[in-house]
Amino acid sequence: xxxxxxxxxxxxxxxxxxxxxxxxxxxxxxxxxxxxxxxxxxxxxxxxxxxxxxxxxxxxxxxxxxxxxxxxxxxxxxxxxxxxxxxxxxxxxxx
Amino acid sequence: xxxxxxxxxxxxxxxxxxxxxxxxxxxxxxxxxxxxxxxxxxxxxxxxxxxxxxxxxxxxxxxxxxxxxxxxxxxxxxxxxxxxxxxxxxxxxxxxxxxxxxxxxxxxxxxxxxxxxxxxxxxxxxxxxxxxxxxxxxxxxxxxxxxxxxxxxxxxxxxxxxx
Numbered sequence: 559x560x561x562x563x564x565x566x567x568x569x570x571x572x573x574x575x576x577x578x579x580x581x582x583x584x585x586x587x588x589x590x591x592x593x594x595x596x597x598x599x600x601x602x603x604x605x606x607x608x609x610x611x612x613x614x615x616x617x618x619x620x621x622x623x624x625x626x627x628x629x630x631x632x633x634x635x636x637x638x639x640x641x642x643x644x645x646x647x648x649x650x651x652x653x
Numbered sequence: 654x655x656x657x658x659x660x661x662x663x664x665x666x667x668x669x670x671x672x673x674x675x676x677x678x679x680x681x682x683x684x685x686x687x688x689x690x691x692x693x694x695x696x697x698x699x700x701x702x703x704x705x706x707x708x709x710x711x712x713x714x715x716x717x718x719x720x721x722x723x724x725x726x727x728x729x730x731x732x733x734x735x736x737x738x739x740x741x742x743x744x745x746x747x748x749x750x751x752x753x754x755x756x757x758x759x760x761x762x763x764x765x766x767x768x769x770x771x772x773x774x775x776x777x778x779x780x781x782x783x784x785x786x787x788x789x790x791x792x793x794x795x796x797x798x799x800x801x802x803x804x805x806x807x808x809x810x811x812x813x814x815x816x
Binding site: 575576577594595596598602603604605606607608624625626627628629630 | 673674676702703726727730731734749750751752753754755757758761762782
């Protein structure tokens with residue numbers, strides 16, 4: 559996972575399909591942001607099929623992380639900076 | 654276009670092969686085949702994959718007849734996303750959902766020729782997910798690469814003439 563491995567993260571979903579991860583973010587978060595494939599986050603890049611959603615709750619971001627052999631994981635990392643960056647850059651989508 | 658000046662083949666062209674998880678046997682055989690044929694066609698070929706893929710490539714081809722250059726998959730994706738490399742051709746391998754996600758990301762950042770090889774037991778189902786612009790080669794190959802090789806030969810113009 560490169561630099562992400564060095565951060566404190568929580569795994570919400572493990573070894574799911576990209577679509578399952580996307581639907582989970584839409585269904586479980588009141589606030590989420592659409593990003594493009596290759597979006598840079600924590601010195602890594604989001605791999606995925608558009609549309610790609612990043613959930614936000616408090617100071618935490620929830621984003622897909624895809625590995626070739628293990629599918630997609632939904633990770634949570636606390637980062638007020640990343641939350642702020644998303645809120646500034648992207649039109650908000652809220653339920 | 655080149656992947657950096659050291660990457661070009663005799664024809665001045667470069668190709669990047671993006672391999673997925675090596676658990677399906679046909680992948681490495683097809684990758685070696687493609688690397689060899691593309692090399693003969695004048696491409697400088699780089700094979701990118703996870704550490705297991707790179708070890709498989711090096712052990713299978715110890716004298717580097719077919720695979721001259723290898724690269725970590727994450728580094729290759731970072732280079733494509735950041736525009737640090739501009740290969741003439743990318744061939745992506747997919748036998749699972751993750752492989753399609755990687756190919757979709759490549760398509761988003763890379764505007765030249767993208768060929769997507771979808772194989773394995775779920776090949777046809779996976780192919781329906783790949784609804785982005787690319788040349789798709791789909792075959793339910795797991796152990797035997799014969800039919801997949803035939804389709805690749807047609808797409809790349811290597812099929813023997815019947816005339």
